[in-house]
Amino acid sequence: MANTYSQCYMHLIFAVRNRDALILDSWSSELEKYITGIVQDEGHKLIAIGTAHDHIHIFIGYNTIKSIPKLVEQIKTSSNNWIKQRKLSPFKFSWQNGYGCFSHSHSQIDSVAKYVLTQREHHKKKSFKDEYLSILNKNDMAFEERYLFDFFEGVSL
Template sequence: MANTYTQCYLHMVFAVKNRDSLISKNWKESLEKYITGIIQGEGHKLLSIGTMPDHIHIFIGYNMNQLIPELVEKIKTSSNKWIKINRLTPFDFSWQKGYGCFSHSQSQIDSVVNYILNQEAHHEKKSFKEEYLDILAKNSVTFDVKYLFDFLDAKMD
């Protein structure tokens, strides 16, 4: 539509099914490149991507012409198929159901990019469970434990 301008930055987070540590350092960079191609092919701008053995962070300049669930589904299904076709792990690989998606302002771009690019150092001090709960809290997201990633127990302390 003419005279329509948008600017939206999204930080997406999702985990390997059962939080299994299946993403190897040997092929994580190839996975990141593959996912980058998906994101750019869908008209979004990748700002940073950070893969850990059991989860991934993706930060994009979001193209408002695609629904977020459609983008996440495309990333998950395409990358899942790519991992299987290339036999990158001897284990049954798939992404967990669900994801986190958080918006950020332009003034936060550098800090979110740095956060994602420093995942390895970050996880020397904090587990993914702690990290994800912190992200939810910082974004004032209320949640039902039964719908949170599989790594959480049925009850919270």
Template sequence: MGNTYRQAYFHIVYAVKYRAALIQSSWKTELEKYTTKIVQEQGHKLIAVGAATDHIHLFIGYNLNQTIPDLVEEVKTSTTKWINNRNFCNSNFKWQNGYGAFTNAHSQIDAVAKYVLNQEKHHRKVSFRDEYLEMLRKNEIKYKDEYLFEFFE
């Protein structure tokens, strides 16, 4: 359509079922590369991906032709099959239900990308629970505790 311009950036976060620390450093990079491939195949631009042992962050240039729920479902389903087919875990790998999706401005690209890429360093100081709750607060998202990820400390 003529004279239609758009850009959208999303920071997406989701966790391993029961917040189990199943993502191992021996295959984390492969998971990040596979996730990048899926996101790109869905028509989005993966700006940064950062996996921790129990969750993952995606920062994308969002293609408005697909809904966020459909994208997250595709990424979770595909990566679950990929992880299980390679027997990376001693048990059946699953992601928790739900996710967080936060919008960002173009001016925030560098800061958010650096944040996503530095997950290991970040989580030496801050728990995932505290990190996620801070994201909700900063974005002024009202939530109910019973609908949050299962946090086991």
């Protein structure tokens, strides 16, 4: 439609099932490139992507005519199959149900991108559980703990 403008930035977060630390350094950059292709093929602009051993952050310029749930489903299904076909994990790999999706303003692009790109370093100091709860609280998100990702205490990375 003529004279229609939109600008949305979305930060997606989801975890490996059971929070298993299955995303290895040896292939995490390949996974990030693969997911970048999915995001771009779906008409979004990838701004930053960062994997930790047990979860992933994806920061996009969101194409508002597309559906976030469909994008997340496409990313999870395709990347899960990609990992299995290449036998990258000696253990059964799959993503947990659910995801987080948080909007950001244009003025936050640089800081959010830097945060996403430094996930491995960030998680040397802060657990994924603490990080995720902090993000939910900063965004005043109402949530029930029983519906959050499976957070297992003592999971080592």
